[in-house]
Amino acid sequence: MLILECPCCGVKADETELQAGGEAHLKRYGPGSTDEEFDGYMFSRKNPKGVHFERWRHAYGCGKWFLAARCTATLEVFGTYPAQTKEPPADLQAKIKQKRPNWEGYK
C-alpha cells in the first residue's frame, strides 16, 4: 500500500485514495501515424525492474492527475510532479541517477 504525495494538493495520499494510470510520458499517435508508431503508443509498455514513471490520479482527493517516479522492485518513491510536464524534472532525474547510478534514463 503505497503512499504518494499529491503535488497538486500536497496530501500524502494512501493508495486507496489513488487510481493508477499506467506508464507516464507516452506520446500519442493519432491518424496519419504508421502502424509501428501506433502500436508502440497503444500496446507497448515498459515493464522495468527498477526506476519507473507512472501516472496516478488523486481520485478520492483533489481529483488531479500527477506523475510519480518510483522503483518497482523496492517501491522507493523518488518523487512526484505535476502531470503537465513533457519529461521528468531535471532535479528529479539527477536525484534518481544519484540513487541508482546504473539507471539508463527515462526514455
Next chain:
Amino acid sequence: MSTRLQKGGRLIDRSRSMSFTFNGKKMQGYAGDTLASALLGADQMLVGRSFKYHRPRGIMSSGAEEPNALVGLGEGGRFEPNQRTTTTELFDGAVTSSQNHWPSLEFDVGAVNDKFYRFLPAGFYYKTFMFPRFAWKHVFEPVIRQSAGLGKVPHARDEDRYEYAYAFADLVIVGGGIAGLAAALAAGKQGKRVWLIEQTAHWGGRAVVDGVQIEGQDADAWVKETLEALEGMENVTLRSRTMASGLYDHGYLLMYERIADHTPGDGRPRHRLWRMRAGHIVTATGAIERPLSFAGNDIPGVMLASAVRDYVVNWAVSPGDRTVIVTNNDDAYRTALALLDAGLSVPAVVDARPEAKGDLPEAVRARGVKVLEGKGIAKVKGGKRVTGVSVCLQAGEGAELETIPCDAVAMSGGWSPVVHLWSHCGGKLNWDEKQAMFRPDPNRPATGADGEAMVTAIGSANGHLSSADVLADAHKAVGGKGAAPGAVCATEAPIMPVWIMPQGAGPALRFKMWLDPQNDVKVSDVQLAAREGYESVEHAKRYTTLGMATDQGKISNINGLAILSDSLNQAIPATGTTTFRPPYTPISMGAIAGEARGEIFQPLRKTPMHEWHETHGAHWEPVGHWRRPYCFLRTGEGVHDAVNREIRQVRNSVGLLDASTLGKILVKGPDAGKFLDMLYTNMMSTLPVGKCRYGLMCNENGFLSDDGVVVRLTEDTWLCHTTTGGADRIHGWMEDWLQCEWWDWKVYTANVTEQYAQVAIAGPNARKLLEKLGGMELTKAALPFMEWREGTLGGFRARVHRISFSGELSFEVAVPASEGRAFWDALIAAGEEFGVMPYGTEAMHIMRAEKGFIMIGDETDGTVIPQDLNLQWAISKKKEDYLGKRAQERSFMASAERWKLVGLETLDGGVIPDGAYAVAEGHNANGQRNVQGRVTSTYYSPTLDKGIAMGLVKHGPDRMGEVIDFPVDDGKVVKARIVDPVFYDKEGEKQNV
C-alpha cells in the same frame, strides 16, 4: 495424567472458577486460564484428531504456534471453527468441541488411515485420483471432502460486530516481551509517538516464566515497573491482545485486536482491525521453540519444553507426574528445573549432545536427575497418551537401550526467531550456523518509501537468546540513551543441530516422525518429495503440504527444510525458506469485513424518487451503486406480466421512467467544442444551441465505450449525457485527457449527475400530459424532435428534451434534484386520466430493442467498434482526429469479416436464450463447432407478440432473410432468420409527432 497443581500459577485467579464444556462434558478452570491450560488441568490430553491419518492429538504448545489443539468454539451465531485453545482465553460458559473425527473423538473410524500410512504418502491425491476423469467429480471428490477439511463451517449469521480503526505512529513495536518493553521505554523517552502491541493478554513474554533477574529484581517486578512508566507517557500507546497480522508497503501495518473474544456478548466489538501507518516498525516478536523429529512425537503428552514450563509456571498445570526431557540444547533444562520446583518428577533428561556440562545441566544433575548424554528417543510409547519412551544412541539407528516409563515428554530442538513480520515486506534472513537458526540480516531489511530500512528486529526475534543480550539489543536498536537494563541469566552451552532422532533412523521410524502435525507431514514425506524431484523448497512445500495448514508451519518449516536440505545433500541456506506471508495467525473474516455488512456493505445511491418507487412495488435491479426499478409489481402480478403491462401502457398511452441515474456532465469553456469533437466520434462543435445530438465515445483502441445524447446549452456550454454506469468513468476519462494531454485547452468539466432529477414521459399521450401541467409550449413546431427548451412546467424549473429511447413521442424533463419527487408526484396526478404508470428498466430495454437501438454493455463488450453496429452515420468523416479514429483504421478493424449487427427473428416466434452462439460449418482446432455470430439482446416483445433479438453475425447485413442455427441446451437448435434490427416503427413516425 495431566492435572492442576495445588499451588502456584502466575496467571490464574483461583478465587474465580469458570465452567465450560468440551464435547458436552462439563469442566472447570480458573480466570486467567487459556482453554488449553483448562483442558490440561482437567486431564483432557486428547483434544482432536489429525487431518489425514486421524491420529489422536493433544496440546503441543502454549501459544500461536499450536498445530493440534484446535476446537470449534461457541454456538449458533457465535460458533467459529479452528480456534487455537492455546491462545483462547477461558470464559465462563464456553462451549467447545473437538474436530476431525467421526463418530467420536475417542473412537474414530478414519483412524484406519493410520494403518495404511504406507499407501498415503505425499502426492497421494495427485497420483491416485488422475483416472478415470469422471470419477473425480462423482466418487473421489465427495468422499475426500467428507473426510477432509478442518472444522465445520458456521451456518448462522455472525452475531458479533467488528470494526476498523486507523492510526499513525512514529514507531510501532510489535511484541510485549522484555525486548519490546525496553525498546518502548527508550523510544518513549525520546518523545516519539510509540505504539507497543502484544498479541496475548499479558506482558513480559518468556522472561517472566524463566525467572530472569532484571535490574536486580524479578522479571515480573521489572515488567510491572516498566509498564507503569510507559503508561505515564502521553506519547506511548499500549495495546495488549493485539497481533500484528501483516506488514505491507510503506509502513502499512495491519493489526488485529481481540477486544471481546474473552467476554462474548458484552456489547463491545469482538475484533478491531487497526490500519496503522508506521514510520518505523520494530519486531520484538520473540522466538518459537522447534520440536524434535523422533518416532511418535505427535502422541498426546509430547509437548514443547517451553510449553511444559509455561503450563507449570503460568497456570499451575502439570502435563504429567513424570516428564522426560529430550533436547539438543541447554534451555530445555529450565523445564526440568521448573518441574522439579513444582514437586514433579523428571525421570531423565535425554540430551542428544555427546556432552552436557553447562550451568543448567549441572544444576539439574545437582537435583538428582539422570542426564543421558549422546542419547535420543527411538520412539514414544503410547496411543492416546504417552506411557513411556524408548531411549537409544543419537548416533545409532534406534536400537533400544532402555525404556523409561513417563506421562509426558518435553522436547526442544532449539529456537527459531519469529521473522514473519520482518520478512513480509522483503526483509532477508541469514542462516546462523552456530545457533542453528535463520535470523534477520540487518543489511537487507524491508525498505520504505524513502528507500531506507523500515523494520528493525530486536531481541530473540533478532536471534539473541539470552536475556542480557536481548535487553542490550533492544535498547541500542532504538537509540536508547545511557546503559541498557541489565539482566542476569545462566550462560548456555552451544546447541547441536538435530534434525532426525536418532541420526540413522530407518524407514519404519521415519514414517512416524511428524514434521507438521496439523497437515500430517512426516520426515518420510519430505524425503520422498526430494527423491521425486521437488527440489525447490516452494515445490516441496506444495507437494507435501508442509507448513500449509492454519499454523503456517510455525513449528515445522525449519525442521522440514533441514530434512529437505539433507536429502538434497546441500546446506540449509542453499535450500532457503518458503515465503512468509500475512496474516501471522489467521484473523477473522468479520474483522476483515469490519462494519461493511448488511445495509452498509456498500453505499447505496438513491434518486429523488427512490422512496416513491419503494412504496409502489419496485422490483429492484442494481445498476452500479444505484438501485433502479426493473419493473413495478402490482398485487398478485409476476415480473413478466408487469413488464408487458408497462410496455403496452407506453405504446398505447403514456408511461414514466425515472431516468435520474443517467450521467450528466457539464463541459464548458472556449475550447469545449474542440474537446468534444475529440471525445465523440461525431461532430459536437457544430451542434446549434437549443439542439440535442446522439453521440458515441470510443477508447483509443477504437472500441465503443459509452453513448448518450449531447445537449448544447449555450455558446460555450455542452451537457453530455452518459450511461448510468458510465458517468464517473466518463468524467474521469474527460479529466484524464484534459489534465494529461491537452492541458492547454480551456475546458472545465463538472459531473452534475446528482444535481438533477430526470423523468422520461413517453407515449402517444406524453404531450397531453405535460400540457396539463402547463407553462411551456410543447408543440412539434415549438419544440421539434431532438431539441430542448428551458422553462417552467407546472411551476417546476425544467429543461425539456425531445429525445426518445422508446421510439414513442417522448420528453425527457430535468428538474432540480430537490424538486424531483414533487415533480414526479405532479406527473402521476396529472396523468391519471391517461392511466399513467411508471415503467422500469426492463420495459425500457425491450422498447429500445424493438426500435433496434443499441445498449452499451449488451451490443458492446469492449471489443465492438461503432462500424460493427452499422453506426457509420454517427462517425464524422470530416474530422481529422477523434479518440479511436486511428485504431479504427487498422486492418483488422476495417475488415469485412467482422461480425455486424442484425436483427434476429425465430421461425417459431420463441425467444432465443441470452448469449447463444450461431454455429457455422466445420470444427476448429479444438474440435469445437465453428461459430458465425452471437446474440447480444433477446426479449419477448409484447408489442409484436413474438421473440425479437439483436446479434452480431458474420457478413450479417448482407445475409438478410437467411436462417441460421443457434444450438441451445439439450441438443436443441433454435432457428432464426436474419432481419433488419428495427422491428417497430421503421420510419420513426411515432417519435416525431
